[in-house]
Amino acid sequence: MLYKKVAKIEENISAIGMGCWNFGGQWDNAVGDNTIKIVHAAIDSGINLFDVAPVYGFGKAEEILGRTLKEGKRSKILIASKCGLVWNDQQEISNNLTKKSILNEIDQSLRRLQTDYIDIYQLHWPDPSTPIEETVCALEEIKNAGKIRYIGLSNFAQRDVDKFMSMIDIHAQQSLYNMLERNTNSYHEIPLVYKTEDEVLPMVKKHQQAFLPYSPLFQGLLTGAFKRGGNFSENDIRNANPKLKGDLFEKYYEGALAIGDFADKIGRPLNEVAFNWLRQKEEVTSIIAGVSSISQLERNINSTTWNLTEEELREIETIIEPFKTI
Numbered sequence: 001m002l003y004k005k006v007a008k009i010e011e012n013i014s015a016i017g018m019g020c021w022n023f024g025g026q027w028d029n030a031v032g033d034n035t036i037k038i039v040h041a042a043i044d045s046g047i048n049l050f051d052v053a054p055v056y057g058f059g060k061a062e063e064i065l066g067r068t069l070k071e072g073k074r075s076k077i078l079i080a081s082k083c084g085l086v087w088n089d090q091q092e093i094s095n096n097l098t099k100k101s102i103l104n105e106i107d108q109s110l111r112r113l114q115t116d117y118i119d120i121y122q123l124h125w126p127d128p129s130t131p132i133e134e135t136v137c138a139l140e141e142i143k144n145a146g147k148i149r150y151i152g153l154s155n156f157a158q159r160d161v162d163k164f165m166s167m168i169d170i171h172a173q174q175s176l177y178n179m180l181e182r183n184t185n186s187y188h189e190i191p192l193v194y195k196t197e198d199e200v201l202p203m204v205k206k207h208q209q210a211f212l213p214y215s216p217l218f219q220g221l222l223t224g225a226f227k228r229g230g231n232f233s234e235n236d237i238r239n240a241n242p243k244l245k246g247d248l249f250e251k252y253y254e255g256a257l258a259i260g261d262f263a264d265k266i267g268r269p270l271n272e273v274a275f276n277w278l279r280q281k282e283e284v285t286s287i288i289a290g291v292s293s294i295s296q297l298e299r300n301i302n303s304t305t306w307n308l309t310e311e312e313l314r315e316i317e318t319i320i321e322p323f324k325t326i
Contacts, residue, residue: 001014001015001016001045001046001047001301001304002014002015002016002279002304003015003046004284004285004286006208006209006210006285007208008150008169008170008171008172008207008208008209008210009120009150009171009172009210011048011078012048013048013049013078013210013285013286014046014047014048014049014286015279015285015286015287015304016047016275016279016286016287016289016300016301016303016304017047017048017049017050017051017080017212017286017287017288017289018039018042018047018049018050018051018288018289018290018291019051019214019288019289019290020050020051020052020056020061020062020064020065020290021052021053021056021061021290022290022292023035023052023056023057023060023061023064023065024056024057024058024060024061024064025057025060034292034293034294035064035065035068036067036068037294038291038292038293038294038297039065039068039069040068040073041294041297042291042297043073043076043077045297045301047077047301048076048077048078049077049078049080049212049286049288050065050077050078050079050080051080051081051174051212051214051288052065052079052080052081052082052113053081053082053085053124054081054082054083054085054086054105054108054109054112055082055085055086055087055093055124058087058091059108059112062081062109062112062113063112063113065079065113066112066113066114066115067114069113069114069115070114074115077119078119078120079113079115079118079119079120080118080119080120080121080122080152080172080174080212081109081113081118081120081121081122082121082122082123082124082154083097083101083102083105083106083109083121083122083123083124084096084097084101084102084105084123084124084125084126084127085124085125086101086105095125095126095127095128095129096127096130097123097126097127097130097134097135097138098127098130098134098135098138099134099135099137099138099141102135102138102139102142103138103141103142106118106121106142106147106148107147110147116146116147117146117147117148117149118147118148118149119148119149119150120148120149120150120151120152120171120172120210121139121142121147121148121149121150121151121152122151122152122153122154122172122174123135123152123153123154123156124154124155125154125155125190126155126156126157126160126193132160132163132164132167133167136164136167136168139151139168140168150171150172151168151169151170151171151172152170152171152172152173152174152210152212153170153172153173153174154173154174154175154214155174155175155176155187155192155193155194156173156193156194157193157194158194158199158200158203160193161173161203165207170207170209171209171210172209172210172211172212172285173200173203173204173209173210173211173212174211174212174213174214174288175192175194175196175200175211175213175214176192176196176213176214176215177196177197177200177213177214177215177216177278177284178213178215178216178217178218178222178274178278179218179222179255179259179274179277179278179316179320179323180218180221180222180252180255180256180259180320180323181196181215181218181243181323182196182197182320182323182324182325183195183196183197183198183324183325184196184326185326187215187241188240188241188242189240189241189242196213197324201281201283202283204283205282205283210285210286211283211284211285212285212286212287212288213278213284213287213288214288215288216274216275216278216287216288216289217271217274217275217289218243218252218256219238219241219244220232220238221244221252221253221256222256222259222270222271222274223270223271224256224260224263224269224270224271226253226256228250228253231244251326252323255319255320255322255323256270258319259273259274259316259319259320262312262315262316262319266312268306269299271299271300271303272299272302272303272306273308273316275287275289275300275303276303276306276307276308277308277313277316279303279304280307280308280313
């Protein structure tokens with residue numbers, strides 16, 4: 001495993017991390033009974049970043065990761081969980097970064113994860129209704145209590161990152177980023193208030209923060225396994241992503257096909273090309289990659305055994321240039 005180091009975080013972080021969203025059962029390729037084997041295989045391979053959130057499966061993903069880590073491997077990994085998205089009995093989700101809510105969320109996450117601290121605690125999405133000062137007060141309280149070690153912001157405008165940094169140390173940022181979504185305007189119809197490539201990457205580099213890109217394979221589109229239709233069931237959460245259906249999907253699908261042709265030309269799997277395009281960027285610390293099998297895990301890890309050449313990177317840039325701003 002390759003590792004990266006940023007000044008804001010003490011530990012070296014594996015270049016490939018593990019995303020735990022599909023532990024919650026909201027994807028067709030939910031891990032199910034294979035979770036323990038996959039998590040242990042990941043740790044044994046050197047992966048040490050596990051990204052999860054309370055809202056993934058409405059608590060289920062955290063619970064599954066917590067049960068899995070009871071085997072004595074907690075000290076070998078960094079858990080990156082989140083707060084700020086809460087739900088009611090009807091599983092209707094709302095943004096809430098009030099002090100009261102954060103103090104409740106951290107204790108619920110610690111209980112589900114069966115641990116007494118979370119390494120990187122991330123604000124999942126902004127909450128315009130709550131003053132940043134109130135949110136910072138909550139973060140300070142739980143950090144001083146030893147419940148969290150580092151603080152991260154996910155999906156925040158860089159002007160708000162600046163405001164947070166004027167009051168409290170920010171160690172990591174997370175945002176949507178892959179070969180076809182570089183400065184995109186939305187995610188699952190949620191407007192994005194940042195441009196990853198143009199704004200977030202320069203910011204994390206300047207402040208030596210960790211950067212954790214999510215959806216590195218565009219929710220499966222950059223695996224080479226998608227067809228023009230019928231890629232997942234009606235129960236899969238990806239149905240909420242308009243970029244994966246209709247006319248918009250066709251545009252992105254054509255982009256994926258073009259990158260796939262390039263991958264075939266150099267004799268590498270498409271997913272490994274997508275990972276390496278990210279990994280070889282100085283600003284990218286650990287790629288949040290979900291898996292549903294040991295074989296997928298092994299393919300992800302294999303991407304760290306080779307590099308794209310400078311010439312190949314230039315050719316890729318030509319292919320994906322039309323997607324720089326959409």
